[in-house]
Amino acid sequence: MKIRANRRSREPFGRRLRGFVARRYKFVIAAVSLSFLVYGGVEAYDALTTSPRLAVQTIEVTGHGRVSKEEAVELSGIREGENILTINVSEAADNIRGNPWVGDVRVKRTGFASVAIEIKERTPTALIRLDGLYVMDVEGTVFKRAAVEDALYGELPVITGFTETRLKDDPYGLTVRTLELIRILKNRRGFNIGDVSEISVDGALGLSVYTVAEGVRIDVGVEKFGEKLDALEKVLHARGGSFRGIEAVDINNGRGVIVKFTTNTA
Template identity: 40%
Template sequence: MVYRKKQRNAKKKEPVANRLKKTIESRDTVNAIKLGICVISGLLIVFGALHIYNELLKSSYLSIREIKVTGNMRLARAEILELADVDIGDNLLAIDITNIQKNIRLNPWVAQVKGKRDFLDGLSIDIKERNPIAFINLDALYLVDEAGVIFKKASLEDEIDLPVITGLTREDIEEENAKSEFAIKAVNLIHLLTNRTVFEVDYLSEINIDKTYGLTLYTMREGTRIELGNDNFAEKLDRLERVIKSRNGLEGIEFVGLNHDKGVVVRLVPKEVPASNGVRIKAKTQKI
């Protein structure tokens, strides 16, 4: 029998499972260290950015040196700046553009506003004011803009001369969220008249709205009553202008009816004529 001599310094081979476990644990440790470094680096960047931002808020280099206000025709620059709550010397980064725009829109004359930083030393505020095209008589006189929005109660300070829309109540408007179907028709009619050369919007004194019979106009100078109805305004205005041209104006005309198919009904102002006994009597109404 042969015996082999056992080696004294031979190392026992470690199982594969143990070696894999150690390798995985080693990788987890490395990943954890990397993650920690990333977190710390991120925090340093955030704190650094905040520090820089706070320093910029104090920097005189970002102070507002010029404020441009454009688009304001009715509102004074001082009114707009007071609403914006911004002034020369304020820091550009510290101001809140959204809040500035919101504050300026509190004025009923402002339809749109856009604020913009003009780096590095300026702020621009662009205003679009409402364009009133009529009064509307509810519980008081209110102004209506070109979009048909009732935007403010009229006052003596407004100093404007516009036709008046009548026949509606506050309840009519509130039921349709400040935009009545009939009020929109009246506004659309005014838009049509702005492009006319014979019967212009300046001739108009009143637009009366009746939910059944539609729109009736009253002229400024003659007080002529003109029934338009509910639709086909452009075509009806063409007929009206033919009447005006044929008579060289509306003088002497009391009533014009355009809500009768394709025809026109005209009623003249009654004239007083002397009778044989010297007593004045009214002449009969004529229709043409």
């Protein structure tokens, strides 16, 4: 016996029409509601970004030294009275980094009407002679040409023997060695960084320092700086701490301290 498939009954036209109208009505209502929401959002945003209650009243700057507060604020582009929601803090930070003394900076909103600028300045550790005198920080970054207003002449040792190419490639790691020597000298009592006027870098001989007093050359090599300087200290102690009459000192020979005295031609 053949079984006939059930035929799907067709809804009456009136019911189908009412369903169509209902669906269209819901769509129109949703579209209108969305338009009101968008319009309301735009209006609310405009109200917030023009509200006098959100105008910047305080700009706090911390960590500044060589970079003045006024300069940091000027570079940031942030102005008192400006709406705090319209400030681009990333752009403001990038602008402040335009000052070479700024190693890092963070700009953030700290309230409805206040902004904080947190600066981390570079710490100069030496002057370095390339095509002129430049300033090097404790990380080994050469970040600016030295200027009289920096007040670093005579305050920091001068590194010589580098070229821009050698400083960039540095296959022997002499930059790192130089920074290590400076760090050790800074932390020493007795003969220390204040007694050094120049650090000479040589790819074959290593590092040599020149003293402020008497201009004595001291060959220190590229390693075991602390031990070598301790040995030098003993010799200086025996001489009352004086370099007088000494032309050069070699503490990079593996045998101790070798002193070369000046020749009296008088």
